[in-house]
Amino acid sequence: MKTKITLKHIARELEVSISTVSKALKNSSEISADTIEKVQAFAKLYNYRPNNLAISLKSRRTNNIGVIIPDIVHYFFTTVFRGIEHYSKERGYNVIACVSDESLEKEVINMELLANGSVDGFIMALSAETQKKNHFDHLSQVRDYGIPFVLFDRVTDEIECDKVLINDQEAAFLAVKKFIENGRKKIALITTEDYFSVSKGRESGYRQALETFGLPVDEKLILRLPFTDLDNGKVDEFFNTHGIDAVICVNEIFAVHCMNLVQQKGVKVPEEMEFIGFTDGILSKYAKPGLTSMAQHGFKMGQVAAKMLIHRIENTQDEEEEPYRTEIIKSTIIERESTINGITVL
Amino acid sequence: MKTKITLKHIARELEVSISTVSKALKNSSEISADTIEKVQAFAKLYNYRPNNLAISLKSRRTNNIGVIIPDIVHYFFTTVFRGIEHYSKERGYNVIACVSDESLEKEVINMELLANGSVDGFIMALSAETQKKNHFDHLSQVRDYGIPFVLFDRVTDEIECDKVLINDQEAAFLAVKKFIENGRKKIALITTEDYFSVSKGRESGYRQALETFGLPVDEKLILRLPFTDLDNGKVDEFFNTHGIDAVICVNEIFAVHCMNLVQQKGVKVPEEMEFIGFTDGILSKYAKPGLTSMAQHGFKMGQVAAKMLIHRIENTQDEEEEPYRTEIIKSTIIERESTINGITVL
DNA sequence: TATTAACACGCAAACGTTTTCGTTGTATTT
DNA sequence: AAATACAACGAAAACGTTTGCGTGTTAATA
Numbered sequence: 001m002k003t004k005i006t007l008k009h010i011a012r013e014l015e016v017s018i019s020t021v022s023k024a025l026k027n028s029s030e031i032s033a034d035t036i037e038k039v040q041a042f043a044k045l046y047n048y049r050p051n052n053l054a055i056s057l058k059s060r061r062t063n064n065i066g067v068i069i070p071d072i073v074h075y076f077f078t079t080v081f082r083g084i085e086h087y088s089k090e091r092g093y094n095v096i097a098c099v100s101d102e103s104l105e106k107e108v109i110n111m112e113l114l115a116n117g118s119v120d121g122f123i124m125a126l127s128a129e130t131q132k133k134n135h136f137d138h139l140s141q142v143r144d145y146g147i148p149f150v151l152f153d154r155v156t157d158e159i160e161c162d163k164v165l166i167n168d169q170e171a172a173f174l175a176v177k178k179f180i181e182n183g184r185k186k187i188a189l190i191t192t193e194d195y196f197s198v199s200k201g202r203e204s205g206y207r208q209a210l211e212t213f214g215l216p217v218d219e220k221l222i223l224r225l226p227f228t229d230l231d232n233g234k235v236d237e238f239f240n241t242h243g244i245d246a247v248i249c250v251n252e253i254f255a256v257h258c259m260n261l262v263q264q265k266g267v268k269v270p271e272e273m274e275f276i277g278f279t280d281g282i283l284s285k286y287a288k289p290g291l292t293s294m295a296q297h298g299f300k301m302g303q304v305a306a307k308m309l310i311h312r313i314e315n316t317q318d319e320e321e322e323p324y325r326t327e328i329i330k331s332t333i334i335e336r337e338s339t340i341n342g343i344t345v346l
Numbered sequence: 347m348k349t350k351i352t353l354k355h356i357a358r359e360l361e362v363s364i365s366t367v368s369k370a371l372k373n374s375s376e377i378s379a380d381t382i383e384k385v386q387a388f389a390k391l392y393n394y395r396p397n398n399l400a401i402s403l404k405s406r407r408t409n410n411i412g413v414i415i416p417d418i419v420h421y422f423f424t425t426v427f428r429g430i431e432h433y434s435k436e437r438g439y440n441v442i443a444c445v446s447d448e449s450l451e452k453e454v455i456n457m458e459l460l461a462n463g464s465v466d467g468f469i470m471a472l473s474a475e476t477q478k479k480n481h482f483d484h485l486s487q488v489r490d491y492g493i494p495f496v497l498f499d500r501v502t503d504e505i506e507c508d509k510v511l512i513n514d515q516e517a518a519f520l521a522v523k524k525f526i527e528n529g530r531k532k533i534a535l536i537t538t539e540d541y542f543s544v545s546k547g548r549e550s551g552y553r554q555a556l557e558t559f560g561l562p563v564d565e566k567l568i569l570r571l572p573f574t575d576l577d578n579g580k581v582d583e584f585f586n587t588h589g590i591d592a593v594i595c596v597n598e599i600f601a602v603h604c605m606n607l608v609q610q611k612g613v614k615v616p617e618e619m620e621f622i623g624f625t626d627g628i629l630s631k632y633a634k635p636g637l638t639s640m641a642q643h644g645f646k647m648g649q650v651a652a653k654m655l656i657h658r659i660e661n662t663q664d665e666e667e668e669p670y671r672t673e674i675i676k677s678t679i680i681e682r683e684s685t686i687n688g689i690t691v692l
Numbered sequence: 693t694a695t696t697a698a699c700a701c702g703c704a705a706a707c708g709t710t711t712t713c714g715t716t717g718t719a720t721t722t
Numbered sequence: 723a724a725a726t727a728c729a730a731c732g733a734a735a736a737c738g739t740t741t742g743c744g745t746g747t748t749a750a751t752a
Binding site: 001002054056073079085089094099112117118144260287 | 347348349350395396397398399400402403408410418419420421424425427428431432435440441442443444445452456458459460461462463464490491492599602603606609628629632633634
C-alpha cells in the first residue's frame with residue numbers, strides 16, 4: 001500500500017524546504033527554473049496531489065455545496081440535482097447530498113452538520129414538515145454565520161434569500177385556459193394538502209383562470225389528496241358525481257393514477273375527459289395515453305440555483321452585499337395525447 | 347454577522363489554554379469539575395461547534411462517503427442512493443454524490459478529486475463506458491492508497507473488492523420459468539448492448555431457463571436496443587414477425603414502451619402476450635396494465651453496500667485484511683396485470 | 693519536615709497546506 | 723571598495739483541532 005505523498009516528503013527527498021516545494025509547484029517566480037523542474041518532475045513521478053482538507057482549512061473554502069432535498073426518488077428533484085451537480089462540477093465544486101425525508105428534524109440536523117466547515121453554501125427545497133410548521137430558525141442561523149443559501153421550488157416568504165421558482169400560477173392559468181379554449185366547462189383540480197407553496201400557486205392560477213374566463217369556481221371540483229394511499233374510494237366518487245370533463249393535477253402521479261382510474265370505467269381520454277399534469281417526468285412520457293404536462297425544466301433550475309449560489313460564495317468577501325434575487329424558470333407545456341391539441345401555437 | 351467561535355476564542359475569554367478547553371468539552375478527567383462546567387456553559391451559550399475540517403485533518407478521517415453513479419435520474423440508482431444515505435447518516439457519515447454520466451472520464455475525475463482527503467471510501471456503479479472499455483486503473487490506484495470501495499450492480503470481475511449484486515441470472519430464470527408454466531412458447535428477450543454486466547447475467551438466465559425446460563433458444567427472439575431513440579421501426583418489426591407470446595425486458599422502460607406499442611396494434615396484454623420487466627420502479631406501478639416486474643430492492647442494496655464500506659473503513663487500521671465479500675440481494679417478483687397469475691405461490 | 697502522589701492545567705507538536713517576511717549569496721553599480 | 727539590488731530560498735505563523743507529556747500546586751504520607 002503506497003502512502004499518500006505530501007509536500008514534506010518531497011521537501012525531505014529533494015533537500016529543500018516545504019515552502020520551496022509549495023512555491024515550485026505553483027511556478028512561483030521566487031524559485032529558480034532548475035528547482036521548479038526538479039520539484040515538478042518529482043511530484044509527477046510520485047503522483048503528488050495536494051490534500052483537500054489542508055487547503056480548505058487554510059483557505060476557509062471547501063469547494064463543496066450542500067444540497068438538501070426532501071426526496072431523492074423523485075423525478076423533479078433528481079433533475080434539479082443533476083443541474084446543480086453539472087454546473088457545480090464545471091466550476092470546481094463538489095456536491096454533498098442530503099435527504100430530509102420531508103422531515104424538519106432531519107433538515108436541521110443535516111444543515112448543522114454541514115455548516116461547520118463542510119460546505120460553502122446550501123441549495124435546498126424545504127421539507128413538507130418545515131413548510132407545515134413554518135419553522136426556519138436553522139435557515140436564519142446559517143445565514144448569521146455568513147453561509148449563503150439558495151431556496152428552490154419549495155420556498156418561504158419568511159426568509160429573505162436567493163430563490164429559484166417555477167411560475168406555478170401562470171402555468172396553471174395556461175393549463176386551464178387551454179381547457180377552456182377546448183370548450184371544457186367542468187374543470188377539476190387535483191392537488192395536495194395546501195401547505196405546499198407550489199400547490200398554493202397552482203391552485204391560485206386555476207382559480208384566476210376560471211374567473212378571468214367567466215367560469216364559476218366550484219369548490220367541489222377541487223380534490224385534495226394525501227401523498228400516500230391514493231387508491232381509495234374518494235377519488236372514485238369524485239369522478240362519478242360532478243360531470244367533470246377536464247382535470248389538472250399538481251403532479252404526474254395524481255394525473256396518471258386518475259387517468260387510469262377513469263379509463264378503467266370506460267371514460268375516453270381525451271375525447272370525454274382531458275388531463276394535464278405538472279412535472280414532465282418519465283411517467284408522463286410512458287403513460288397511456290401520453291400525458292400532457294407542464295414541464296418544469298428542473299435541470300435548468302438546478303443550474304441557475306448553483307450559479308446564484310456560487311456567485312454569492314465567490315463575492316461574499318466584498319463589502320457591499322448584493323440584494324437577494326428571485327429567478328423564475330418558466331414552465332412550458334408538453335403536449336401529448338391526454339389533451340386535444342389544435343394546430344394553433346400557444 | 348456572527349463569526350464562528352473556535353476553541354481559541356473560548357480559551358482567550360475564559361483565560362485558560364486551548365487544550366484545557368478541548369479537554370473540558372470532552373469531559374476529560376484531567377480537568378476540574380469547575381472548569382468543565384464553566385467551559386461547557388460558555389460553549390453552549392455561544393453555540394460552539396467544532397470545525398469538521400480541522401478534526402478531519404487531525405484524525406485523517408472525514409466521515410464522508412463518495413458515491414459515484416452513472417445517472418441520478420434513474421429509479422434504481424436513486425433508490426440505492428437512498429439506502430446508502432440512510433445507513434450512512436445513521437452511522438454519522440455524509441454522502442458526497444457524483445454523477446459520472448456514463449462517462450469513464452468523469453468517473454476518473456470524480457474519484458481522483460475525492461480521493462485526496464475528501465472521502466474515506468467509495469460506493470459506485472461503473473459507468474457504461476468504463477464497462478465497455480474495461481478500464482479500471484482509477485480503481486486500482488485508489489485501492490493502492492488504502493481507500494476502500496464497494497461496487498454495486500455494475501461491477502467487474504477484473505477488480506477484487508467488496509461487491510453487492512442482484513441475482514440477475516436467477517431472476518431472469520424465474521421470469522422465463524413463469525412464462526413457460528403459463529404455456530408460453532415464443533419468449534422474447536429485450537436487452538441492451540451486451541457490455542453491461544447486468545444485461546449479461548439476465549441474458550444468461552434467460553438462455554439457461556429455455557434450455558432447462560427444453561425450449562429452443564432462437565437468437566431472432568433476442569432484441570438488443572440502444573438506450574436512446576427507442577421509437578424506431580426496429581421494435582415494430584420485431585414484434586410483427588416472430589409470433590412472440592411473452593416478453594422479458596431488462597428494464598422497465600423497454601417493457602412499458604413495448605407494451606404500449608403492441609397494445610396500440612390491438613394485442614391484448616396479458617392474454618395474447620405477457621410482459622415482465624426488471625426494476626420495479628414507478629413506471630411499472632403506473633403502467634397500463636400494471637407491469638409485473640423483478641424488484642431489485644435498491645434500498646436494501648444501498649444499505650448493505652454502505653454497511654460493508656463503513657465496516658471496512660472502521661477496521662482498516664487492523665493489521666489483518668479481511669477477505670473481500672460479495673453480497674447478493676435477491677430479486678423478488680412483483681406480480682401485476684401484465685402477466686397471468688395463478689394462485690400458486692412461486 | 694521532607695517526600696511523594698494526585699490533581700489541574702499548559703506547552704508544543706502534529707495533521708498538510710499557504711504565504712509573509714527574512715536571510716543569504718552573488719552581481720551590479722558608483 | 724562600499725553600497726545597492728536582486729535572485730533564490732527558508733523560517734515561521736496560520737487555519738482549528740487533538741493529545742502526550744511536562745510542570746506547578748496542594749494535600750497526604752513517612
